Amino acid sequence: MNYWLKELQVALYSLSKRPSFAAVVILTLSITLGAFITMVTLNYTVLLKPLPYPQQERLFVVEGERHDNGKFLGAGVHSYAGAVDAYKNNDKFSQSALLHYEELQVSNLAGIPKVFATFTTPELFNLLGAQMAVGRYFDKNEGLDTHVPVAVISYDLWQKDFNGRADVLAQKIEIGQVGYKIIGVLSEQFVEPALYMQGRQTQIWLPFDFNSRDEQTRRNWIAGFFELKLVGKLATGVTPAQAQQYLSARINERFVQEAKAFPWGQNVSTKAKLKTFEEVIIGDSRSTSLMMLGAVFALLLIACANISNLFLSRAAEKQRQYAIQATLGAQKHHIFRGIFIESFVLTLTATVIGLVLSHFSFSFIREYADGHLPRLEELSINYIVVFFSVLISILIASVFGFIISNLIDYKALNNVLRVSGKGSGLQISAKTRSVLIISQVALAGVLLTINFSFFKNSLQVIEQPSGFKTENVYWVSVDSSGQQFNRDERIAFIDHLTSELDNISGVNKVSNAIYPPLITNNWTSILTKDAARAGEKVLPNVNLVDEKYLSTFDIPLVMGRDFKAEEIRNSEKVMLVNETVANSFGGAKSVLGKNLYWDDKEDPYKVIGIVKDVYVPRAGDVPQMFTGRTSSLSFMISVSPNANLSKIELNKVLRKINRNLRVGEYIKVDEAYRALLSRDIAIATITSILSLLTLLLAGMGIYGVLSYSVNLRTYELGVRMALGGSPKILSKLVLFDCSKPVLLGLIVSVAFISGLYFIANSYYELEVGFSYLAFVLAFLSILLVSLFSCFIPMSKVVYNKPVRALK
Secondary structure, eight states: OOOHHHHHHHHHHHHHHHHHHHHHHHHHHHOOOOOOOHHHHHHHIIISSOOTTTTGGGEEEEEEEEEETEEEEEEOOOHHHHHHHHHHHHHEEEEEEEEEEEEEEOOTTTTTTTTEEEEEEEEEHHHHHHHEEEEOOOOOGGGGTTOOOOOEOOHHHHHSSSOOOOTGOEEEEEEEEEEEEEEEETTTTOOOOSSOOOOOOOSSSEGGGGGOHHHHHTTTTTOOTTTEEEEEEEEEEOHHHHHHHHEEEHHHHHHHHHHTSGGSSEEEEEEEEEEEEHHHHHHHHHHHHHHHHHHHHHHHHHHHHHHHHHHHHHHTTTTTHHHHHHTTTOOOHHHHHHHHHHHHHHHHHHHHHHHHHHHHHHHHHHHHHHHTTTTGGGGOOHHHHHHHHHHHHHHHHHHHHHHHHHSSGGGGHHHHHHHHHHSEEEEEEHHHHHHHHHHHHHHHHHHHHHHHHHHHHHHHHHHSSSOOOTTTTTEEEEOOOOOOOHHHHHHHHHHHHHHHHSSTTEEEEEEESSSSSTOOSSBBOOOEESOOOOOOOOOEEEEEEEEEEEHHHHHOOEOOOOOOOHHHHHOOOOEEHHHHHHHHOHHHHHHHOOOOEEETTTOHHHHHHHHOOOOOTTTTTTOOEEEEEOOOOOEEEEEOTOOOOOOHHHHHHHHHHOOOOOEEEEEHHHHHHHHHHHHHHHHHHHHHHHHHHHHHHHHHHHHHHHHOOOOOOHHHHHHHHHOOOOHHHHHHHHHHHHHHHHHHHHHHHHHHHHHHHHHHTHHHOOOOOOOOHHHHHHHHHHHHHHHHHHHHHHHHTTTSSSHHOOO
């Protein structure tokens, strides 16, 4: 023990004499280790960490699938009546729960905020093993068909909107015309499973009875909803396949009966598919998180190769110290121990700094990856992370100690003192130098190619024109506080609202429509060309609009014309379709002026115009249809470039019309569009940082090795210069010798990338596309760095007088 303490003191003293060496090693390792610890923690959380729910392996989500004559139509939807029936009549689950996800405004909280609400049945909290900070969760007296207005709120809502007040259970939450008594606050440690949308955190839990679906929808066995979920715990002795078969048969029997009443429903069917909580929550995030881990691991290997070179140079400096130790009886393992302790001091210091950097990087990941990666709220530095980090630092220090101690010729150390160290300096062999260069170039080539490919793909998404106006357009919905209108009264009210909004200073145009163009998955329907619904079917996204919608968003027509005001006013059976729909039916000329049958409507709709496709990030070619008119209190408002339409101003205008009116949705279309680009912005940012770090670390390592190689040839170059060798010829000679390991490293990286591409596409069916441009850019970057690393030390020799090299 005393020997180890002595070695530690010697290591600290030795490092204090070379602060620049210690600083470079610590800085390089702390950055790369911080990134590596972050990615390991992320992958542990995503891939290995058990979900925080009891008996998670028995928890399943029941997803609905739709088929037409055996052809898959879509998944993830349930009819309301089918989900409720499966909940009530199901002996395959020991417990089951219904969930309906919505966004609602709370009228009695400051600012009338819009919050995430989930309507559910009491069993959910027991399934999740939920703990309460205050009060209780729902019981059977607040279950399905009881209509008891109570609420459970999140810990975050309690702290922010109720200031953590102790009498929170005496408070109510008012939504619409209903006041819900708060009966409980969930624990701060409660983690909601992301079964509907990544990053969505429920703030208010309400009984399932109070969801927004009307009575007609509740009796409907056909219409499907993504926001409706059925979950359950598998009963003992029941397999997932048995439960799936039972639920499919029960749901499909009634679904088929109801569907046959419609022309399009003669061959449709539905079935249930069970997915574990883990499958739904993690989704396809495994490949993303593993890829990020692989990139950072490659970066760490480059850093370690770089630092190995520094340690080799350090060993060359300390050869006299090692020789004295050998003369005094030190064995090879004693020298290894000294190198290991010095390395461990540096790696442990870097690990501590890396842990701090990792802690702060979690906030960065939550901000940029929220909604794209699961379980981000669970990221934290815990004892497992600390233990792993210390283990990594010991491993790295051991590797450095092993490599350096094995490169030292122990038998030759005695000769060092005999000749006073002249002419027998410890040198790094040419083979070792080549291995260091090849490894760094190969790793940098692979990492840069992958990073540049992802950066290029994301940049293409970011720079792709949207095809519609996003600047200075607002999407505003109006909350009428439960006022009831018949259709004619509601349309007259909408016209009055449109006129008043149009009179606001700075407003150019107001269009009454359900969604802006960037919403593509809220309402999907069926279009066919024949009345029997037996031919080609297209499933377009439906939007009910007016005659000003296209001009509000500057969406051009490819062929035909726009709606007329009287067509919207009279709800005439005409429609617009986009290019994707038209192409599905044989092209614009084949469908313009023709009739299409929409859903179960008996009368056809005439296609009067073909709208140019818009671009929605990562959505692909989205079929869209437009018709009128909507009875929704939803408006698209275009304003002048310098105008600012505030929510406060809108509320003032609405209250002049009716004191019960208030703004519901208030979304700037350009901000919503940028939110759709957030994933690609995050990828572009991360790959840019990784590329810069890769070039920096690889450049430092390559420069160190090549500079050392050139310096070893100083005397040789001096002799060649004295014999008449010109700087140009000598430069070519040195550059040729230095380029050999660099080119070999590039060949290795080409082979590795080709193998990675083949394996990913052939065995794992992953569509991995490496850009040739990224390939070329990566290799050019490495070649330039390598040439620079060789030319700088070489020029100091060959462009000076020979006598300086021969001294």
